[in-house]
Amino acid sequence: LTLCWFFYLAIGHHIPIYTQCLILVISNKESAAQQKGLLIFGVVLSVLLQETFRFAYYKLLKKANEGLLTLSQEETMPISIRQLAYVSGLGFGFMSGAFSVVNILADSAGPGTVGIHGDSQHYFLSSAFMTMAIILLHMFWGVVFFDACEKQRWWAVGAVVISHLLVSCLTFQNPEYVASLVPTYVILFLMGVWAFYSAGGSLKNLKLCLTCKDKDLLLANHRPR
Amino acid sequence: MSTLPVVFSAFQTRKMDLLSNKWIINLIFCCFFIGVSCNSVENKIYVHLNYTIPCVRLLNATHQIGCQSSLSGDVGVLHVLESEANLDWVLKTGPNPPYMVILDSTLFTRSIMMKLKTGSSRVAGVVVVAPSSNPSEGFSPHTTCPNENSGVYSESYDPALAHCNVTVWNPLGNGLSYEEYDFPMFSLKDDNDTQAIKQCYYNHNHVVNGSSPQYPLCAMQLYSHMSAVTDTATCMRRNGINFSLNPETVCDPLGDFNVLASTRPLNYTDKGHKTGESVVIAAARLDSRSFFFDIAPGAESAASGFVTLLAAAHALRNATQEAEPNRTILYAFFQGETFDYIGSSRLVYDMENKQFPLDLDNVHSVLEIGQVGLHGESKLWVHTDPVSRRNSSVNEEVEKLIKNLNSSALNLNFSLQEPSFSQPLPPSSLQRFLRARPIPGVVIQNHNSAFTNKYYESMYDNAEYLNMSYPPNLTPEEQLEYITDAAKALTEAATIVARALYTQAGGSDPIQLQNINVDSQMVTQMLYGFLVKSNNSWFQQMVPSDFAIHLRDRPTNFYVGVTQQHSEPTFLVQYLLANLTGTTVNITQDNCQNQREGEDDKESKHIYSYMWVQGAAPPNSTERVAFCVRSTVRLSKALSPAFDLKEYTSKDYSTWTESRWKSIKGRIFLVASHELEMLTLGVGVAVLIASLMLTYIISSKADILFSSGREPTAATY
Numbered sequence: 058l059t060l061c062w063f064f065y066l067a068i069g070h071h072i073p074i075y076t077q078c079l080i081l082v083i084s085n086k087e088s089a090a091q092q093k094g095l096l097i098f099g100v101v102l103s104v105l106l107q108e109t110f111r112f113a114y115y116k117l118l119k120k121a122n123e124g125l126l127t128l129s130q131e132e133t134m135p136i137s138i139r140q141l142a143y144v145s146g147l148g149f150g151f152m153s154g155a156f157s158v159v160n161i162l163a164d165s166a167g168p169g170t171v172g173i174h175g176d177s178q179h180y181f182l183s184s185a186f187m188t189m190a191i192i193l194l195h196m197f198w199g200v201v202f203f204d205a206c207e208k209q210r211w212w213a214v215g216a217v218v219i220s221h222l223l224v225s226c227l228t229f230q231n232p233e234y235v236a237s238l239v240p241t242y243v244i245l246f247l248m249g250v251w252a253f254y255s256a257g258g259s260l261k262n263l264k265l266c267l268t269c270k271d272k273d274l275l276l277a278n279h280r281p282r
Numbered sequence: 283m284s285t286l287p288v289v290f291s292a293f294q295t296r297k298m299d300l301l302s303n304k305w306i307i308n309l310i311f312c313c314f315f316i317g318v319s320c321n322s323v324e325n326k327i328y329v330h331l332n333y334t335i336p337c338v339r340l341l342n343a344t345h346q347i348g349c350q351s352s353l354s355g356d357v358g359v360l361h362v363l364e365s366e367a368n369l370d371w372v373l374k375t376g377p378n379p380p381y382m383v384i385l386d387s388t389l390f391t392r393s394i395m396m397k398l399k400t401g402s403s404r405v406a407g408v409v410v411v412a413p414s415s416n417p418s419e420g421f422s423p424h425t426t427c428p429n430e431n432s433g434v435y436s437e438s439y440d441p442a443l444a445h446c447n448v449t450v451w452n453p454l455g456n457g458l459s460y461e462e463y464d465f466p467m468f469s470l471k472d473d474n475d476t477q478a479i480k481q482c483y484y485n486h487n488h489v490v491n492g493s494s495p496q497y498p499l500c501a502m503q504l505y506s507h508m509s510a511v512t513d514t515a516t517c518m519r520r521n522g523i524n525f526s527l528n529p530e531t532v533c534d535p536l537g538d539f540n541v542l543a544s545t546r547p548l549n550y551t552d553k554g555h556k557t558g559e560s561v562v563i564a565a566a567r568l569d570s571r572s573f574f575f576d577i578a579p580g581a582e583s584a585a586s587g588f589v590t591l592l593a594a595a596h597a598l599r600n601a602t603q604e605a606e607p608n609r610t611i612l613y614a615f616f617q618g619e620t621f622d623y624i625g626s627s628r629l630v631y632d633m634e635n636k637q638f639p640l641d642l643d644n645v646h647s648v649l650e651i652g653q654v655g656l657h658g659e660s661k662l663w664v665h666t667d668p669v670s671r672r673n674s675s676v677n678e679e680v681e682k683l684i685k686n687l688n689s690s691a692l693n694l695n696f697s698l699q700e701p702s703f704s705q706p707l708p709p710s711s712l713q714r715f716l717r718a719r720p721i722p723g724v725v726i727q728n729h730n731s732a733f734t735n736k737y738y739e740s741m742y743d744n745a746e747y748l749n750m751s752y753p754p755n756l757t758p759e760e761q762l763e764y765i766t767d768a769a770k771a772l773t774e775a776a777t778i779v780a781r782a783l784y785t786q787a788g789g790s791d792p793i794q795l796q797n798i799n800v801d802s803q804m805v806t807q808m809l810y811g812f813l814v815k816s817n818n819s820w821f822q823q824m825v826p827s828d829f830a831i832h833l834r835d836r837p838t839n840f841y842v843g844v845t846q847q848h849s850e851p852t853f854l855v856q857y858l859l860a861n862l863t864g865t866t867v868n869i870t871q872d873n874c875q876n877q878r879e880g881e882d883d884k885e886s887k888h889i890y891s892y893m894w895v896q897g898a899a900p901p902n903s904t905e906r907v908a909f910c911v912r913s914t915v916r917l918s919k920a921l922s923p924a925f926d927l928k929e930y931t932s933k934d935y936s937t938w939t940e941s942r943w944k945s946i947k948g949r950i951f952l953v954a955s956h957e958l959e960m961l962t963l964g965v966g967v968a969v970l971i972a973s974l975m976l977t978y979i980i981s982s983k984a985d986i987l988f989s990s991g992r993e994p995t996a997a998t999y
Contacts, residue, residue, distance in 0.1 A: 164323040168357045169951025171326045256990035
């Protein structure tokens with residue numbers, strides 16, 4: 058059942074990506090300056106569209122979850138909203154990553170590397186790291202977003218949107234890969250910490266896990282999964 | 283993570299089908315969008331070559347010649363060769379083999395190519411930059427003794443004359459065209475694209491003081507994979523294998539059509555010996571070749587000869603129609619003579635086997651026009667075969683023919699001479715006739731012993747070499763009409779040939795003889811059309827409308843090509859010969875295109891051929907006035923008898939075939955060092971393993987990690 062949600066989410070993320078590519082197609086025919094302007098506009102629009110869809114999924118999943126509860130024979134919810142947030146974010150991240158990297162991967166499978174027109178030859182490596190950052194970021198944004206919507210903290214939702222915009226605009230710094238990758242990874246780390254806390258983690262739990270004192274706790278709180 | 287085991291078991295749910303369809307459709311859509319819009323990555327990596335002329339593989343009964351690349355293209359680091367000593371870098375000391383060597387045309391010599399051939403494990407390919415003007419010292423990639431084993435001079439005929447023992451015909455020949463190379467070789471023009479390639483080399487690969495160049499390096503990939511291997515017998519056997527529904531052909535025989543015309547019409551259904559008919563064959567060669575594929579300007583080796591014969595045929599039109607001489611003149615233009623006499627061997631074979639309306643007994647004598655391009659001197663040489671002249675009757679006829687030639691040259695500023703010593707015939711179609719029986723014949727050439735053609739069968743044998751120089755600032759129309767020095771010289775030669783043919787055919791009227799004059803305007807128009815631009819107004823008038831679109835804005839390519847592909851010069855010579863020796867007849871287009879003069883005429887198509895040509899537009903309109911030309915011009919198949927007899931290892935006939943190929947292209951790009959590639963791969967694998975392990979660890983400890991701040995409704999973790 059979880060798989061179904063996963064796929065629905067993944068498919069739905071196509072729509073904002075379509076618009077992004079469409080805009081790129083149209084913008085190819087314009088002049089360079091107009092192209093740049095159109096590209097920026099396209100990116101901003103795409104980010105806003107993705108976040109809107111994320112919110113729409115949140116609403117949809119909440120309703121579906123309640124509906125499932127009435128249908129199912131158990132008293133408890135089959136899947137928690139946190140798990141939903143994680144899966145939704147992963148779905149978004151997976152699709153976004155696939156779109157960005159599959160094209161580059163196909164072209165990297167030849168004898169040549171980027172650079173004959175003067176571009177940096179670390180293109181493939183930096184695209185790969187950027188894609189990894191984006192996938193993880195989507196996952197963290199999903200968790201934070203859903204949690205914020207649950208608790209009606211709209212400033213958190215705004216923060217997610219703004220950080221998404223920020224990361225997308227950072228890619229305009231390419232080909233200065235250091236200037237675009239380092240801030241992205243900083244944002245990734247910060248969002249990761251935020252997501253960890255909003256998912257219910259805490260420093261105490263982390264210390265418990267790391268020093269392997271958790272076994273007693275597990276045995277004490279053991280319940281069938 | 284509790285959902286993970288659920289994920290794997292849930293693959294069996296029935297909801298998968300519906301979702302997977304949606305998944306596939308969406309994937310297809312996204313791939314379409316990606317492909318359309320975001321292919322700029324490929325443009326960042328590769329620069330495709332626009333103009334590529336490859337060297338292809340040709341096979342015969344015993345060898346394969348030419349070049350071969352691997353199936354997925356050959357990649358090599360670029361290196362611009364500076365001198366022969368610089369070859370050391372490519373063959374021994376360079377740290378990044380294999381190399382793609384870029385040669386200037388001055389370095390395209392036998393010694394360099396042989397060294398590259400022996401060191402071919404470190405050579406990925408060779409690119410030759412064609413210069414814009416001919417090299418002054420001459421260049422001929424053909425062998426020194428052309429058509430050595432397919433002519434008449436063999437051990438049995440006269441061992442002293444075989445294998446060019448007396449005269450080496452092509453002393454400048456370095457035999458490069460007949461070697462086998464297992465790397466691709468391409469030719470590029472010396473233009474901006476080639477400059478960009480050299481610039482890439484200087485930016486990334488060039489070193490001074492013997493240090494190593496730094497990655498990334500500029501590299502090139504060439505694709506020219508040839509399907510056929512070993513020799514003709516092997517590839518023809520592989521053609522016939524029917525493993526699948528579409529049997530794949532790997533090679534095709536070379537060949538095309540010979541163009542034949544006669545002063546008296548011959549009935550082509552009446553094959554075999556024709557009693558009472560005595561024929562004088564006037565022969566010329568139509569084809570040429572060079573090292574690279576489909577480049578064969580052939581100005582002196584082919585065009586000079588057949589243009590002279592075309593002009594002579596035109597000059598003889600009136601003389602042979604009004605007062606017919608008692609012997610028929612057969613004008614024969616042979617295709618494929620470069621490759622062991624494909625055309626002439628086929629005609630002799632047909633004559634011997636009663637596949638032709640004439641027999642070898644009907645042939646009285648042969649007058650062949652070889653390379654007659656003149657570079658200032660006004661002298662031509664008459665070559666004969668000394669062995670057949672040992673027979674007194676043959677000798678007598680040959681002497682008569684030479685006397686006719688000399689008397690025709692009397693009143694003109696020309697001299698014809700025989701070589702002073704006993705010498706075999708140069709490579710010529712007459713040799714194939716002599717293989718069958720001793721026939722009196724002469725070959726007219728512009729050289730006494732060895733060829734004077736410095737660029738025999740090379741890409742430099744072009745209009746520039748024939749001294750076809752036009753004054754600057756002429757429009758193409760004016761250039762078409764301008765009479766060059768080359769045209770003037772060929773006019774004289776053609777007049778001699780025409781008058782000699784008239785006398786040889788038995789014509790005895792001296793007034794007719796005097797009136798045989800070749801029009802130099804026409805000669806220069808023909809030279810322009812074949813050697814500068816075939817798409818000109820004169821050619822346009824004389825071809826049918828469906829051929830007119832095939833006329834090109836560049837010189838004609840005289841490579842004979844494979845039998846299935848009809849070469850342009852064959853058609854051009856056919857239409858030209860029809861217009862120049864035929865007559866206009868007043869019949870409808872329908873009748874003309876159906877080869878008949880009237881509704882119930884069934885006989886004319888065996889004797890004549892009818893052509894509906896475009897014609898010219900009258901001065902005050904744009905519509906062309908088309909008309910029908912009736913002539914005796916025929917095409918006769920020029921495919922080596924070896925392929926009909928299926929004797930693919932034949933020593934008697936030409937067995938040349940050309941390999942087939944899938945794609946011919948090239949591109950340049952930068953290559954990264956092996957270390958960087960391994961590093962990228964290693965980092966990727968490490969990140970993958972690390973993330974899998976991290977996910978497993980976190981999911982197994984999820985209870986503990988995310989235990990604080992539990993929601994009351996979410997009771998399951």
